Amino acid sequence: MVGQSEPDPVVAGDVWRRGDEGYEAARQAAVWHQLKPNRYPDVIVRVKNEQDVVEAVRRARKEGLKVKARGGGHSMTASSVRDGLMIDFSEFCEYTIDPQARTATVTPSVTGDDFGAAVREHGLFFPGGHCPGVGLGGFLLQGGFGWNGQAMGMACSSVRAIDVVTADGELIHCDDTTNADYMWAARGSGSGFFGVVTRFYLDLHPLPASILSSLYAYPMDALDDVLPWFLETGPSLPRSVEPFLMCATPPGLDQRLLLVFAVSFTDTEQQGRDALAPFETCPAIDRALEHRYAKPASFDELYAFMSAAAVPGRYCVDGMWTHESPATLVPKFQELFDSFPNPKCHIGFYPWHDADVPNGAFSLQAPLYISPVAVWDDEKDDAHCIEWATGHMRRLEPYSVGIMLADENLVNRPAPFMAPQNLERLEQLRAKYDPSGLFHSYLLS
Structure with missing residues (x-):
C-alpha cells in the first residue's frame, strides 16, 4: 500500500x-x-473487489463527482488521472484459467506478460501487449495490438464477455446477446468507455x-537503404x-541504430524460417552490425527487446496510421530523424495487416503505423x-488517416x-446509458 488512507465503512x-x-x-x-x-482527483479509491467498484460509483453519483478508472496505469497521457473520483484497480488483480475450455477471466490490472506466462504453462496463448507491465484493461478496451496480432487480429476479438458497473451503480454481465x-x-x-469494466x-x-x-542492427548511414526497403517489404x-523497425540508441551504446526485429509464430520451424526469409534481402545487410536470423525465441527475450527502449523518464508518444507509399513517405521522415532531442527518444515503424473486429467499435487502421516516442528527464525540456x-505528427497529418488509441x-x-x-454510435450509446455524464470520456486539449 502507498501511504495511509482513512478506514472506510463500506469499501x-x-x-x-x-x-x-x-x-x-x-x-x-x-x-x-x-x-x-497537473490533474487532481477529489477522491482515489483503490478497490479490492467488484463490490468496491459498485460502491465507488454509487458514492460518486451521490457526491456529484465524475468517475474514471485506472487499470494498469500505462496511459501515456495519464487519462485516468482526472477530477472527480478515480477507481484504482492496482490491488484488485485476479485471473482464472480453464485449460479444458480454453477460456479465462482477468481483472483490468492483470498485466499481459504475467497472464501470458500463466496461460503458456497450459500450452495456450493469448495475444497480450508487446511490452511487459501493461494492464489488460486499457489494452483490451482500445482494441489490443498484441503478440501474433498480425495473424490473430485485435485482442479484443478474443473477449467473449465483460462485467461492467454502469452509471446507475449496477454490476451487469455483457456479451454479444445480453447488454x-x-x-x-x-x-x-x-478511455471513452461509458462504464467500469471489472472483469474480462x-x-x-x-x-x-x-x-x-x-x-538486424544497421548504422544510421544505412537509413536510405533500410527504411524504403522495410516499408516496401512489410505489406508482403x-x-x-x-x-x-526501431530507430533508437540501445542501452549501453552511444550511437543511434536502425533495429529491424521480426518474430514468426508458426507450426514448424521451417515455416518460421521461410516466413522470416525476406529480412535477408535488405540491400544494406552487408553493413549490419548485428545479424541474427530465425533463432528460437522465448517470450522473455521478446519482452526484453521491446522494453529495451522503455527507460525511466518523462514520456510523450504520438503516432499515425497511413496508406501512403514509401516513395511519398520516406522524404517526409528525414526531418524527424534529423531532430532527435536526446538519445532516449526513439521512433517505431509497424507494418500492419487489417484486422476485422466483429461487433466492435474498433474501426481505424492502415497498412503502416509510425510512432515517435519522446523520453527525457528534466522538466525544463517538457x-x-x-x-x-x-x-x-501534426506536420505529417496530410499523410495520416488517424491514430491508435494505444498511443493516444x-x-x-x-x-x-x-x-x-462508429464514433457517432458510441456517443449515442453514451447519451443513452450515461445521460448525466458520470464517466469521463476522452481527455482532449
Whole structure:
C-alpha cells in the first residue's frame, strides 16, 4: 500500500481524499512514467473487489463527482488521472484459467506478460501487449495490438464477455446477446468507455509450436537503404510475422541504430524460417552490425527487446496510421530523424495487416503505423520534447488517416481514432446509458 488512507465503512480497499496523508503518493503511483499530470482527483479509491467498484460509483453519483478508472496505469497521457473520483484497480488483480475450455477471466490490472506466462504453462496463448507491465484493461478496451496480432487480429476479438458497473451503480454481465451495446463499445472505445469494466472473459488459443526471431542492427548511414526497403517489404510479409523497425540508441551504446526485429509464430520451424526469409534481402545487410536470423525465441527475450527502449523518464508518444507509399513517405521522415532531442527518444515503424473486429467499435487502421516516442528527464525540456513527437505528427497529418488509441495523445493533438459512423454510435450509446455524464470520456486539449 502507498501511504495511509482513512478506514472506510463500506469499501474494503483504501480511500484517499485530496489533502489526506498518502493521497499524493497514490496519485503519482497511478502513472507509470515520470511526467505526472497537473490533474487532481477529489477522491482515489483503490478497490479490492467488484463490490468496491459498485460502491465507488454509487458514492460518486451521490457526491456529484465524475468517475474514471485506472487499470494498469500505462496511459501515456495519464487519462485516468482526472477530477472527480478515480477507481484504482492496482490491488484488485485476479485471473482464472480453464485449460479444458480454453477460456479465462482477468481483472483490468492483470498485466499481459504475467497472464501470458500463466496461460503458456497450459500450452495456450493469448495475444497480450508487446511490452511487459501493461494492464489488460486499457489494452483490451482500445482494441489490443498484441503478440501474433498480425495473424490473430485485435485482442479484443478474443473477449467473449465483460462485467461492467454502469452509471446507475449496477454490476451487469455483457456479451454479444445480453447488454450487447456495452460489449460493442468495449471492443475499441478505449478511455471513452461509458462504464467500469471489472472483469474480462477471454477465449484462449493454442500456443504456436515454433516461435523464431530475427534481429538486424544497421548504422544510421544505412537509413536510405533500410527504411524504403522495410516499408516496401512489410505489406508482403505473411501474417505469421510480426515486423518492427526501431530507430533508437540501445542501452549501453552511444550511437543511434536502425533495429529491424521480426518474430514468426508458426507450426514448424521451417515455416518460421521461410516466413522470416525476406529480412535477408535488405540491400544494406552487408553493413549490419548485428545479424541474427530465425533463432528460437522465448517470450522473455521478446519482452526484453521491446522494453529495451522503455527507460525511466518523462514520456510523450504520438503516432499515425497511413496508406501512403514509401516513395511519398520516406522524404517526409528525414526531418524527424534529423531532430532527435536526446538519445532516449526513439521512433517505431509497424507494418500492419487489417484486422476485422466483429461487433466492435474498433474501426481505424492502415497498412503502416509510425510512432515517435519522446523520453527525457528534466522538466525544463517538457515543451521541446512534447513538440518533437506532437509537432512532427501534426506536420505529417496530410499523410495520416488517424491514430491508435494505444498511443493516444489527444490532450496535445486531437486526431481521428475511430470511423465517423462508429464514433457517432458510441456517443449515442453514451447519451443513452450515461445521460448525466458520470464517466469521463476522452481527455482532449
